[in-house]
Amino acid sequence: MNAIVSATELLAELAGPQPPLLLDVRWQLTPPGGRGTTPTGRADYERGHLPGAVFVDLEAELAGPPGAAGRHPLPDLEVFGAAMRRAGVRAQRAVVVYDGGAGPSGGWAAARAWWLLRWAGHPSVRVLDGGLAAWTAAGGPTETAVPSPAAGDFTPRPGGLPLLDADGAARLARRGLLLDARAGDRYRGEVEPIDPVAGHIPGAVSAPTSENVTEDGRLRPAAELAERFAALGATEAAEVGVYCGSGVSGAHQALALAVAGVPAALYVGSWSEWSGDASRPVATGAEPG
Known part of the structure; x- marks a missing residue:
């Protein structure tokens, strides 16, 4: 399976019978502290996101607390799994992750979500190539409504990626x-x-x-x-x-x-x-x- 999907491909898939789940992972690296600004990511999400997309917090849900293991170590598996289930992630439903797509750290957060889900055993995860910027450039719609997805069933099983x-x-x-x-x-x-x-x-x-x-x-x-x-x-x-x-x-x-x-x-x-x-x-x- 290809690891990326174009905006035009995603537009077609979302109109089909089995649309993928969308996760918005907007985030920015902010030196000198080196952690991202999740309030900014959340605020950007609330100003407009792909229809039905659920916001995922890179700092709290895709990484553990900073320390000896690094600034963005692996998250606790229970915390990660619970966050993914709250977002509606299901083992047998395709997932597409995206971030802002523009700027010096564009694509990084979405790739982190892709890698972590694939490492944790999800079989079908792709990154929206070019992120939100590519989506809007292709005429893709956005909305401000915050969805309440049904709980997912995804349970992390590490080992999917080395x-x-x-x-x-x-x-x-x-x-x-x-x-x-x-x-x-x-x-x-x-x-x-x-x-x-x-x-x-x-x-x-x-x-x-x-x-x-x-x-x-x-x-x-x-x-x-x-x-x-x-x-x-x-x-x-x-x-x-x-x-x-x-x-x-x-x-x-x-x-x-x-x-x-x-x-x-x-x-x-x-x-x-x-x-x-x-x-x-x-x-x-x-x-x-």
Whole structure:
């Protein structure tokens, strides 16, 4: 199943006999604290969203409390499962997730929701390519009414997508390919606006997520993505992992890799966990190290 759906495709599906459930995951990264502004996301949702869409709070429902495991660690499974059931998620109903789609962090939150649901065992989850911006550009309607969905039946069963911890990421950087999804200046250690230490995991290869999207926030065509990743060493036959600052933009990189046909594991704790442990090595500069 394709991991993304276009606005025109979604318009047709919503008019069909088995429309997908829509989840609105609007969110923004806000340095220096590094957590998103969920009041803004909720307020944006209430000003207008896709018809029938249910708002999901990335901070409270798609991530656990920040701490030693990073700024956006995995959520408690009971909390996550209850939140998804409240949103109406059912095991046998397709889900489409979206966010604002525009701006420097466009697509990240939706990708986090996609990755988490797929990792937790949901069989049919897609991201609206280009988010709300693409939807409105295609003439899609919005509404302000807040729905009250019937309770879902989804129960998380982890293992649907591969997951890395810090030690696993370190091993993969040595034996396979570990991609760093952050901006190049953060990878090189020239700046660090959020986390306590600048640099990257030794052996990781710089692969900014921003290079996976077009100017309007849509993912590049699958063939272009496959060519880009192949040049970095990421092919279907390679063992590939991804990390970022806190497991959000890294999920977007995992989404792009999936569209390109390359399976990849996500290190959810990412740099926020790695750099919080002074015993872990740090590399700087343009080379993997």
